[in-house]
Amino acid sequence: MAAAEGKLSPEDNVKEDMISSKDYLDPPPTPLFDAGELGKWSLYRAVIAEFTATLLFVYVAVATVIGHKRQTDTEACSGAGVLGIAWAFGGMIAVLVYCTAGISGGHINPAVTFGLLLSRKVSLPRAFLYMAAQCLGAICGAALVRAVHGSHHYALYGGGANELAPGFSKSAGLVAEALGTAVLVYTVFSATDPKRMARDSHIPVLAPLLIGFAVMMVHLATIPVTGTGINPARSLGAAVVYNGEKAWDDQWIFWVGPFLGAAVAMVYHQYVLRNCAAKSFRSKYDIEA
Secondary structure: OOOOOOOOOOOHHHHHHHHHOOOOOOOOOOOOHHHHHHHHHHHHHHHHHHHHHHHHHHHHHHHHHHHHHHHHOOOOOOOOOOHHHHHHHHHHHHHHHHHHHHOOOOOOHHHHHHHHHHHHOOOHHHHHHHHHHHHHHHHHHHHHHHHHHHHHHHOOOOOHHOHHHHOOHHHHHHHHHHHHHHHHHHHHHHOOOOHHHOOOOOOHHHHHHHHHHHHHHHHHHHHHHHHOOOOHHHHHHHHHHHOOOHHOOOOOHHHEEEEEEEEHHHHHHHHHHHOOOHHOOOOHHHOOO
């Protein structure tokens, strides 16, 4: 009756004040499964974008690793070096996130997709299709590196495959991969936080650069330990094309570590910093109901 007369109850007034004082709007949690999504071209366009972006990322990144080793063998200290390799990985991620963010979200990494799935920002079918596209793209990217450098040099220099370095235990490699991925996924959540994006207009523009810098910094810290995976698709793609025994023996580290790190980063950002515990496990249908 009050609403019909144009009057609001005290409870409605409180709610209106809360909404007006909030200068941003968190999107509702995505349903785990939405059958309607499977019939939309936008989903498959995004999957194609993830495939292409991961292909380009792995090609440029792994080609930099192989090229560095070839140059160093020819003339000492003439390669890109660890810093150059880190720049190649981080810089390419920054470029590709910028290019694909508006189409697919610019994940380019199953661990990032996994973290966003846990936080209910993507549906389960979309996450599955993204991961499949990323892995296939990584395999194709590594195959292109082999085609450019030749099978002999590709195999001679390890194919850019991730392997645990001598002197490090498997637990050390697992921790390094988990921590490195946690830094990356935490940066992704922070750079795409709707609250910060609403209050700071420069955040959306800087997000790809910040994510790229996170990848670069983690590479500098983790290359001596595992060669730096923090991206299961990148590790799988190089392992499939290189097909080395040690690369396969250590492969589990580059899946368990990144997925664990992504989960930790999600919990820290969403539950500790943003206090989204209640919202993360309700679908938009629950809210509408």
